[in-house]
Amino acid sequence: MDYISTRGKVEKCGFIDAFLMGLANDGGLVIPSEIPNISEQKLKEWQELSYQDLMLEIFSYYTNDEIPYEDLKKLVYDSYSTFRDEAVTPLKQINDSLYVLELFQGPTFAFKDVALQFMGNLYSYVATKRNEIINILGATSGDTGAAAIQGVRGKEGIRICILHPHQKVSKVQELQMTTVQDENVLNLSVKGNFDDCQQSIKELFADVDFKHKYHLRAINSINFVRILSQTVYYFYAYFQIAKAKPVGKVNFSVPTGNFGNIFSGYLAKQMGLPIGKLILATNENNILERFVKEGMYKPGEFYSTYSPSMDIQIASNFERYLYYLNDQNPDKVSELMNRFRAEGQLEIGPELLGKVALDFEAQGVKGADCLEIIDKYYKQSGYLFDPHTACGVKAYETCSGEQETCVVFATAHPAKFNEAIALIDIEQPFPTEIQQLFDKPQVQTVIENDKQVLVSELERFFG
């Protein structure tokens, strides 16, 4: 398998080079040169596999044997040995049509651990085997940062700098990042929002001289390995249902911000997994809902919501989808992205909008509805959803038919977002790992949202 850019101006490369490149050197996003098709027979065979073995099977289509099988197996098994549930991503049935896939069983209680435990180990492996310097630069609305730091803290040959929006992440998210005392970790708290943080790091990654000088590596979903790692649980969830009952297509409702998690679902569907609708759940920051419903991609006003990890306007992975929507035409993608930069918006016509509708439905969920869902299901079934997951459940109620089977992704544990849960007078016990954080000292540097200030911090830390 070769890896190419959505903008077509990067020489094709192999799996590890694609992993190290992060953002494509022409400013586009890395994608595989083709999407492998998994036969029905293979899908049947995979049903019985453990999560880890399923991941090994899926990765075998993408890694070109650049990592010897036994090494990859160790990386995968080590990565999920830190999870609290043997199944890695256990599936819970809530009612006849609704299943919840718990993606929060990793060390930082959010879905990001699934990919980032693995990527942390992979970076460590590549640092040793290829003698590469690994300086990770990432932006977070709270969960990616915590998971990435946890994945590489204290690891030799790796440094990590994470930008988060100052006072716009939950208290638990802030503590998870800033109580880490290892010397290889730098937390920058930026006076701005997540989009500001993401734009800053994307500009630095696009400056190829700067990127190479400081050996910058990506852990955000701009990195294709994030996307690929996240496809595994779509397959895994589907197989758990298919083993229990005859099932045709399954819908997935995915709380969405940067379009990474749901793009992994799109990839799984293109690979041949029988997915019906990919239901895109958002909050008041609903640029993607407006795109799916009206064909207009235009950032709106920024809102701070009960689901702060999805307080995102400009969705990083949208460009990957534009590539497939436009018949894999890199020139068209370049033209569209240039137009977006110049005009601040993009619009697609009825024909392409029809194509979008073949795969996606979308629902933006207001704060009051989000809290109502948490309260309702807690009373009905005793299951406590975090606010992001609750948006996914509301979107399931709105978009998935009564006779259709739907998996909602539980993207975080409710303890991470107690600020919202407390508003509906539900008292939840905190897991010990989270409770302990409140007694630890915090280390972080608060900076202005200013490129030169950021560059100085990075030169000092990575230089």
Ligand SMILES: Cc1ncc(COP(=O)(O)O)c(C=O)c1O
């Ligand atoms: C808890 C939670 N849910 C949902 C999302 C949205 O996922 P994505 O950015 O992959 O669309 C995020 C952040 O990305 C998150 O942290």
Ligand SMILES: N[C@@H](CCOP(=O)(O)O)C(=O)O
């Ligand atoms: N919600 C994310 C935002 C970054 O998304 P990513 O998938 O590109 O890493 C977060 O929690 O940081």
